[in-house]
Amino acid sequence: MSYFSPSIEKLIESFEKLPSIGHKTAVRLAFHMLDLNEQETKEFIDSIINAKTNLKFCSQCYNISDSDPCPICNSPKRDSSIICVVEDVRDILAMERTHEFKGVYHVLHGSISPMNGIGPEDIKIKELLTRLQENDIKEIIIATNPRVEGEATAIYLSKIIKPLGIKVTRIAHGIPVGGDLEYTDEVTLTRALEGRREL
Amino acid sequence: MSYFSPSIEKLIESFEKLPSIGHKTAVRLAFHMLDLNEQETKEFIDSIINAKTNLKFCSQCYNISDSDPCPICNSPKRDSSIICVVEDVRDILAMERTHEFKGVYHVLHGSISPMNGIGPEDIKIKELLTRLQENDIKEIIIATNPRVEGEATAIYLSKIIKPLGIKVTRIAHGIPVGGDLEYTDEVTLTRALEGRREL
Numbered sequence: 001m002s003y004f005s006p007s008i009e010k011l012i013e014s015f016e017k018l019p020s021i022g023h024k025t026a027v028r029l030a031f032h033m034l035d036l037n038e039q040e041t042k043e044f045i046d047s048i049i050n051a052k053t054n055l056k057f058c059s060q061c062y063n064i065s066d067s068d069p070c071p072i073c074n075s076p077k078r079d080s081s082i083i084c085v086v087e088d089v090r091d092i093l094a095m096e097r098t099h100e101f102k103g104v105y106h107v108l109h110g111s112i113s114p115m116n117g118i119g120p121e122d123i124k125i126k127e128l129l130t131r132l133q134e135n136d137i138k139e140i141i142i143a144t145n146p147r148v149e150g151e152a153t154a155i156y157l158s159k160i161i162k163p164l165g166i167k168v169t170r171i172a173h174g175i176p177v178g179g180d181l182e183y184t185d186e187v188t189l190t191r192a193l194e195g196r197r198e199l
Numbered sequence: 200m201s202y203f204s205p206s207i208e209k210l211i212e213s214f215e216k217l218p219s220i221g222h223k224t225a226v227r228l229a230f231h232m233l234d235l236n237e238q239e240t241k242e243f244i245d246s247i248i249n250a251k252t253n254l255k256f257c258s259q260c261y262n263i264s265d266s267d268p269c270p271i272c273n274s275p276k277r278d279s280s281i282i283c284v285v286e287d288v289r290d291i292l293a294m295e296r297t298h299e300f301k302g303v304y305h306v307l308h309g310s311i312s313p314m315n316g317i318g319p320e321d322i323k324i325k326e327l328l329t330r331l332q333e334n335d336i337k338e339i340i341i342a343t344n345p346r347v348e349g350e351a352t353a354i355y356l357s358k359i360i361k362p363l364g365i366k367v368t369r370i371a372h373g374i375p376v377g378g379d380l381e382y383t384d385e386v387t388l389t390r391a392l393e394g395r396r397e398l
Contacts, residue, residue, distance in 0.1 A: 047212070066205055
């Protein structure tokens with residue numbers, strides 16, 4: 001039995017459909033919405049509509065952006081001869097937070113996953129190859145996730161890009177800074193050993 | 200420095216303004232919104248607009264409802280001679296979940312709080328008194344929250360309603376079911392002692 005009016009029920013359901021929102025949070029959010037004044041409600045809805053309307057993919061790197069090319073591809077401060085290949089738009093954010101990478105990006109929008117029927121032609125690999133042919137690229141840094149799919153994608157990419165005479169690198173895997181040797185899984189530890197560097 | 204495009208930033212900010220949503224969840228929700236198709240986006244926005252447009256206060260109990268009177272006030276199965284007084288619309292939900300209460304409600308929309316400048320005239324007490332005069336009421340159950348403001352409101356209500364010859368009761372305070380005597384605060388334990396019943 002439902003204790004709320006249909007309109008509230010529907011609103012709660014809407015919020016419940018969002019990721020990481022449980023029933024209690026959905027109820028709280030729904031009532032918060034009801035408490036908002038007209039202006040605040042309009043701002044909330046407009047932010048959704050604007051994002052859905054204005055955002056497009058950058059035709060170079062496939063980042064999501066209000067402009068095409070995106071601010072990163074368009075920036076004269078970025079070295080367009082180094083491309084960091086990531087699986088998802090959000091991975092760009094993670095990379096940018098390091099303040100270390102000054103090159104540009106290429107978003108694959110997925111990773112090769114035969115289990116899920118996703119092959120090389122389903123992600124933006126063709127587009128990456130076109131970029132490599134049309135521009136003078138010195139290095140490709142593959143920053144796909146250190147999971148089976150990400151590794152498979154990394155290996156696939158290196159196999160097709162290396163013959164073009166372009167340097168292909170993979171970001172290092174190892175123990176996270178602040179991590180604990182005792183609690184590090186054996187695969188990560190093996191990778192950390194393999195990737196050891198002289199001091 | 201912002202790493203996202205303005206439209207995404209704005210969307211993330213919108214979600215961050217919601218209660219119990221931190222930055223990481225806001226980012227996740229914003230990107231989830233971008234992933235929704237047109238129909239799903241429309242449904243989400245419509246659920247907000249519909250709720251804001253359709254919902255009104257029940258003119259009897261001040262519950263939020265699509266209809267006036269609300270389904271509870273309108274139900275012939277409910278005993279309209281027993282009124283449970285609560286602070287907030289959400290408290291009705293908590294009471295309804297017990298499946299025990301068969302009377303009707305009155306939502307005060309707040310509690311007396313001199314500290315915050317909220318007096319008896321700022322919450323729906325006048326409306327409650329009008330209800331008591333116009334209807335044949337047998338009992339008022341005061342279910343305000345067991346906090347200073349809720350207690351003050353309960354005492355105030357009992358003082359003005361008792362002279363009308365109507366029975367006024369307060370829900371019991373005590374140790375929650377499943378609670379632990381050892382970890383129960385002394386105020387609750389005192390209340391539990393005071394409220395003891397013969398077995």
